[in-house]
Amino acid sequence: MHPLLEKKGFILDVDGVIGRGDKPIPQAVDAVNRLIEMGKKVVFVSNNSTRSRKIYMQRFKEFGVKIDEDQMFLTTYVTANHIKRTYGEAKVFTTGEPGLVEELELAGHEIVDYTEAEILVVGSNRGINFEILTKALRMCLDRSKIYIATNPDKVFPSEDGPVPGTGMLIGALYWMTDRMPDCICGKPERVIMEQALDYLELRPEDVVVVGDQIDVDVLAGKKIGSETLLVLSGVTTKENLNRMVEKFNAKPDFILEDLSELFR
Amino acid sequence: MHPLLEKKGFILDVDGVIGRGDKPIPQAVDAVNRLIEMGKKVVFVSNNSTRSRKIYMQRFKEFGVKIDEDQMFLTTYVTANHIKRTYGEAKVFTTGEPGLVEELELAGHEIVDYTEAEILVVGSNRGINFEILTKALRMCLDRSKIYIATNPDKVFPSEDGPVPGTGMLIGALYWMTDRMPDCICGKPERVIMEQALDYLELRPEDVVVVGDQIDVDVLAGKKIGSETLLVLSGVTTKENLNRMVEKFNAKPDFILEDLSELFR
Numbered sequence: 001m002h003p004l005l006e007k008k009g010f011i012l013d014v015d016g017v018i019g020r021g022d023k024p025i026p027q028a029v030d031a032v033n034r035l036i037e038m039g040k041k042v043v044f045v046s047n048n049s050t051r052s053r054k055i056y057m058q059r060f061k062e063f064g065v066k067i068d069e070d071q072m073f074l075t076t077y078v079t080a081n082h083i084k085r086t087y088g089e090a091k092v093f094t095t096g097e098p099g100l101v102e103e104l105e106l107a108g109h110e111i112v113d114y115t116e117a118e119i120l121v122v123g124s125n126r127g128i129n130f131e132i133l134t135k136a137l138r139m140c141l142d143r144s145k146i147y148i149a150t151n152p153d154k155v156f157p158s159e160d161g162p163v164p165g166t167g168m169l170i171g172a173l174y175w176m177t178d179r180m181p182d183c184i185c186g187k188p189e190r191v192i193m194e195q196a197l198d199y200l201e202l203r204p205e206d207v208v209v210v211g212d213q214i215d216v217d218v219l220a221g222k223k224i225g226s227e228t229l230l231v232l233s234g235v236t237t238k239e240n241l242n243r244m245v246e247k248f249n250a251k252p253d254f255i256l257e258d259l260s261e262l263f264r
Numbered sequence: 265m266h267p268l269l270e271k272k273g274f275i276l277d278v279d280g281v282i283g284r285g286d287k288p289i290p291q292a293v294d295a296v297n298r299l300i301e302m303g304k305k306v307v308f309v310s311n312n313s314t315r316s317r318k319i320y321m322q323r324f325k326e327f328g329v330k331i332d333e334d335q336m337f338l339t340t341y342v343t344a345n346h347i348k349r350t351y352g353e354a355k356v357f358t359t360g361e362p363g364l365v366e367e368l369e370l371a372g373h374e375i376v377d378y379t380e381a382e383i384l385v386v387g388s389n390r391g392i393n394f395e396i397l398t399k400a401l402r403m404c405l406d407r408s409k410i411y412i413a414t415n416p417d418k419v420f421p422s423e424d425g426p427v428p429g430t431g432m433l434i435g436a437l438y439w440m441t442d443r444m445p446d447c448i449c450g451k452p453e454r455v456i457m458e459q460a461l462d463y464l465e466l467r468p469e470d471v472v473v474v475g476d477q478i479d480v481d482v483l484a485g486k487k488i489g490s491e492t493l494l495v496l497s498g499v500t501t502k503e504n505l506n507r508m509v510e511k512f513n514a515k516p517d518f519i520l521e522d523l524s525e526l527f528r
Contacts, residue, residue, distance in 0.1 A: 126394045133392070134427045137419065141426060154440045155401065162405060163398045168436045175435020176418045176428060 002262045004229060004254060009041040009200045009207035011193070011226070014048070016212030016234015017259060021159050024063040025233055027260035032065055034263060041207075043196045045073045047186040047216065049123040049150035049166050051099040052106075053077050073196050075150040075186040076100045079121060080107035082183065082191050083148060091116055093139060095132050095169055096123030100150065114139050122173070122181065123150040124166040133172065140177040147179065151186025153216075157235065187211075188219035197224060210259065212236055215248040222250060233258040266526045268493060268518060273305040273464045273471035275457070275490070278312070280476030280498015281523060285423050288327040289497055291524035296329055298527060305471075307460045309337045311450040311480065313387040313414035313430050315363040316370075317341050337460050339414040339450040340364045343385060344371035346447065346455050347412060355380055357403060359396050359433055360387030364414065378403050386437070386445065387414040388430040397436065404441040411443065415450025417480075421499065451475075452483035461488060474523065476500055479512040486514060497522040 012018070018028045036042055044067070048056070053069045053076070060067060076096075080103040083090055089108040093116075094100055100123045101111055114120070114135035122136060139145045154167030166186075174180055185191040193209070200207060204225040211217020212234025221228035230236060230252035236244050245251055256262065276282070282292045300306055308331070312320070317333045317340070324331060340360075344367040347354055353372040357380075358364055364387045365375055378384070378399035386400060403409045418431035430450075438444055449455040457473070464471060468489040475481020476498025485492035494500060494516035500508050509515055520526065 128392075128394050128397070130390045130392050130428070133432065134425075137428055137432075138425060161398075161402060164394070164401055164436070164440060168397065168401075168440055171439020172428070172432045172436040175439070176432055 004208050004227070004262060005038075007040070007206060007208045007227075009202040010035055010043075011196050011200075011207055011209045011221070012042065012044050012259075013187075013211035013213075013217050013234075014044050014046040017210060017231055018065060019059070019063055020234065022059060022062075025258060028231075028233065028258050029064050031259040031262055036066060041200050041202065042067065043071045043073060043199060045187065045192050045196050045220075047075050047151040047153055047192075049075045049079075049100060049186070050097040050126070051076060052102040054102070055099055070199070073192055073199075074103075075192060076103040076123070077107075078192045078195050079123070079148060079150045079185045080104045080109060081195060082185050083119060083121070084108060086183075087119065087146065090119050092119045092121050093117035093135060094121040094123060095125050095128065095136050096121060096150070097125050097127065117145065119146040119148060121148050121150070122166060122169050124156075124164070124169070128169070133169075136169065136173060137176055140173050140179045143179075147181050149181040149184045149186075152184050152189070153186070187216045188223060190223055193220050193224045208254075214244045214250055214252065218250050218252045219248065227253040229254040229256065231256050231258050268472050268491070268526060269302075271304070271470060271472045271491075273466040274299055274307075275460050275464075275471055275473045275485070276306065276308050276523075277451075277475035277477075277481050277498075278308050278310040281474060281495055282329060283323070283327055284498065286323060286326075289522060290328075292495075292497065292522050293328050295523040295526055300330060305464050305466065306331065307335045307337060307463060309451065309456050309460050309484075311339050311415040311417055311456075313339045313343075313364060313450070314361040314390070315340060316366040318366070319363055334463070337456055337463070338367075339456060340367040340387070341371075342456045342459050343387070343412060343414045343449045344368045344373060345459060346449050347383060347385070348372060350447075351383065351410065354383050356383045356385050357381035357399060358385040358387060359389050359392065359400050360385060360414070361389050361391065381409065383410040383412060385412050385414070386430060386433050388420075388428070388433070392433070397433075400433065400437060401440055404437050404443045407443075411445050413445040413448045413450075416448050416453070417450070451480045452487060454487055457484050457488045472518075478508045478514055478516065482514050482516045483512065491517040493518040493520065495520050495522050
């Protein structure tokens with residue numbers, strides 16, 4: 001039996017672990033369902049900043065993963081939740097998409113224009129434009145405003161090639177104002193991982209953090225003091241593994257081809 | 265007589281020197297016309313990256329400044345000209361506005377989609393969107409492509425408040441790709457200043473560089489070895505002068521309230 005099967009909890013990345021874009025990795029999906037049947041506590045953590053949990057549940061259903069909405073920690077939800085826990089229900093201006101707006105409103109926040117907002121929430125937006133960028137710039141220049149970002153990803157590897165991630169907006173604002181977010185919620189930062197641990201009600205040593213990216217998932221796991229499992233079913237491959245370990249100066253505790261190898 | 269009236273040539277900034285936005289500073293306009301009548305050689309250099317010389321001539325006519333189109337060095341024109349001198353007529357993809365496209369085409373360049381382009385030209389665009397940003401990102405990631413930016417200005421002080429300048433795009437691309445432009449054409453860089461000097465057919469010591477910003481105009485003048493005149497009719501004021509000099513660590517050779525003081 002694989003030693004990681006002694007862990008009580010599994011914190012799993014989505015893309016590159018149980019699917020690639022909207023296509024499932026069937027043997028990895030089976031492995032997740034088997035973990036659940038064994039009584040393991042499972043949550044998913046994703047830096048996706050454009051979709052609500054409601055939208056994402058649809059994908060999980062299609063993949064055939066048997067989990068509930070509250071086992072899903074997307075940065076849309078995590079950010080809304082973080083703001084509520086830290087500042088209470090707030091007046092928010094966001095650069096983000098309807099999926100982020102949905103989670104912010106579900107958490108009780110009010111979406112307002114930038115002049116009335118207390119908090120700027122920066123998240124990726126495929127409908128980004130000059131007006132949104134101008135409003136975010138002006139909020140950043142006002143040091144009395146709180147500035148939160150969903151996730152730090154600079155470039156997202158979409159199916160037809162690289163596209164800008166939320167990090168593009170963080171970089172543009174930093175370049176113009178010398179200001180970085182007061183908090184970034186996504187991996188490899190702590191906020192998303194701590195919300196997942198809280199939900200699991202487990203200690204870091206009782207969970208394993210699983211993902212396909214060293215600079216995102218493995219670093220996030222190390223940050224909370226959990227063991228980490230890198231799967232080679234996504235961004236990191238046999239070919240680039242050594243280069244990635246060196247580049248990001250972080251070594252996963254375990255490496256498997258894909259999640260199903262836990263049971264081989 | 266003011267000692268600067270012994271110079272043969274005047275390289276003048278536009279905004280904050282002879283006008284503010286689309287409003288002229290009448291006594292400064294009179295001073296420019298007086299310089300021209302005295303036989304001084306005059307050119308204007310502006311970091312404006314969205315307007316062609318043709319569009320700008322209209323503003324100059326309304327201001328009442330008596331100059332020709334070829335005395336006007338906007339970064340739209342300067343960039344198109346720089347590419348032609350350095351690489352010949354080229355296939356170009358640009359993030360920019362119709363004013364930049366117009367100058368690129370006038371110089372003989374062909375505007376193409378990013379996959380066919382040899383050169384990426386980054387200039388500000390009030391119609392910026394995710395698709396343009398994605399294309400610019402992909403060109404930057406391809407180190408075989410040449411990357412030129414019109415001007416480095418991070419934030420532009422528009423009439424209703426700060427808005428992003430071309431520098432926002434440079435910063436966003438740098439954040440995502442670790443790549444800076446192979447050349448930035450606008451002030452305080454040399455390209456625009458050298459094109460102005462070439463046109464004047466004068467040595468740096470025979471011209472004065474006039475502007476309202478220490479980090480833009482005064483630094484540009486120092487870079488080519490000319491004397492500099494700071495006018496307090498724009499961004500720099502009596503109140504912030506000392507702070508600006510200290511911040512940018514550059515002292516203008518002369519300081520006047522506005523250009524008309526040359527004749528007082």
